[in-house]
Amino acid sequence: MKALKITSILTVLAAFGSPVSTSAAESWLSGDWYLTIGATGMIAPDFEGSKKYLFSATPIISLGKAGNAVRFSSRNDNISLALIDQGDFRAGLNGKFLWKRDNDEDAIRGLDPVRWGGEIGGFFEFYPLDWMRMRAEIRHGVRAHKGVISDIAVDAFHDVTPEVRLSGGPRLSFASAKYFDAYYGVSTAEAQRSGLSEYDPGGGIRSMGVGGAVTWKVSDPVTTSLFGEYSRLMGPAADSSIVRERGSRNQFTLGASASYRFDFTM
Incomplete structure (x- = not known):
C-alpha cells in the first residue's frame, strides 16, 4: 500500500x-515490460444465477515490468498491472469489464437491466510453496453497480512437460449489499412486473467452488489452455428469489483461451 x-x-x-x-x-x-493479450471463449450461465447456458467471450490483458518471470497465471486473473514484483510476491492494480445484463430473458423479464460498466481495484498474490499460488482481488464497481467484490483463489500447479501444465484449486468470493442488490435484488416494482418474490439482500459470501485447467505453451510468446469451473452460489446470492424460483445455485463454466505476450522496452 x-x-x-x-x-x-x-x-x-x-x-x-x-x-x-x-x-x-x-x-x-x-526498463523491460511485457503486455499479454488474448481472448477466452466459454460456455457459461446466461447471467449470474441462471440455469440457461450461452457462449460468450472475454479479453485477456496483463501488463507488467519484466524481470521476475510470472510463475503462474489463471484465466480467473482479471486485467492487471503489477506495481510490485518480488518474484514470490506481486501486487498492483486490476480491473474487470462488465457486460450489460438485459431483462429479455424469461427468468428475469420485468427486472431493471444492469448497465455495462466495470470494476477497479487491486490484487496481491504470493507463493507459500513452489507449486502453489494464492491470489486475492478486491474491486469496486463502476457504473454497473456500486458495490465491492472480493475474489480469492488458491491454485496448485504441476508441469507434466516443459510445455504442458496442470493446475487447479478452490475459489471463494464475497460481495457487499450494493453488489447483491444490483444482480440479485428484486424491488417491489420489479416483483410486480416479473412475478418474482421481493428480495432485499445484504452483504456476505457470494460463492464457493473449484476450478482447473490444462495449459499448453505453444511457443515462448503463445499460450493456450482448456479450463473448467464449478461454483455454488451461497449467502445472499443463493437466497435471492431469482435463483430460488427461476435459476440454479450450481454454476458451471467450460472454455478455452489463447494469449500472446509482447516484450518491449521503455
Missing part, C-alpha cells in the same frame, strides 16, 4: 514539472 501511495505522489508531482519527481517517475517507467 505504501508503494502505491509513493508511486501516485511521484506521478502527480511529475505532472507539475518537478525535475526530481520527473526523474523518479521516469526511472520507474524505464
Whole structure:
C-alpha cells in the first residue's frame, strides 16, 4: 500500500514539472515490460444465477515490468498491472469489464437491466510453496453497480512437460449489499412486473467452488489452455428469489483461451 501511495505522489508531482519527481517517475517507467493479450471463449450461465447456458467471450490483458518471470497465471486473473514484483510476491492494480445484463430473458423479464460498466481495484498474490499460488482481488464497481467484490483463489500447479501444465484449486468470493442488490435484488416494482418474490439482500459470501485447467505453451510468446469451473452460489446470492424460483445455485463454466505476450522496452 505504501508503494502505491509513493508511486501516485511521484506521478502527480511529475505532472507539475518537478525535475526530481520527473526523474523518479521516469526511472520507474524505464526498463523491460511485457503486455499479454488474448481472448477466452466459454460456455457459461446466461447471467449470474441462471440455469440457461450461452457462449460468450472475454479479453485477456496483463501488463507488467519484466524481470521476475510470472510463475503462474489463471484465466480467473482479471486485467492487471503489477506495481510490485518480488518474484514470490506481486501486487498492483486490476480491473474487470462488465457486460450489460438485459431483462429479455424469461427468468428475469420485468427486472431493471444492469448497465455495462466495470470494476477497479487491486490484487496481491504470493507463493507459500513452489507449486502453489494464492491470489486475492478486491474491486469496486463502476457504473454497473456500486458495490465491492472480493475474489480469492488458491491454485496448485504441476508441469507434466516443459510445455504442458496442470493446475487447479478452490475459489471463494464475497460481495457487499450494493453488489447483491444490483444482480440479485428484486424491488417491489420489479416483483410486480416479473412475478418474482421481493428480495432485499445484504452483504456476505457470494460463492464457493473449484476450478482447473490444462495449459499448453505453444511457443515462448503463445499460450493456450482448456479450463473448467464449478461454483455454488451461497449467502445472499443463493437466497435471492431469482435463483430460488427461476435459476440454479450450481454454476458451471467450460472454455478455452489463447494469449500472446509482447516484450518491449521503455
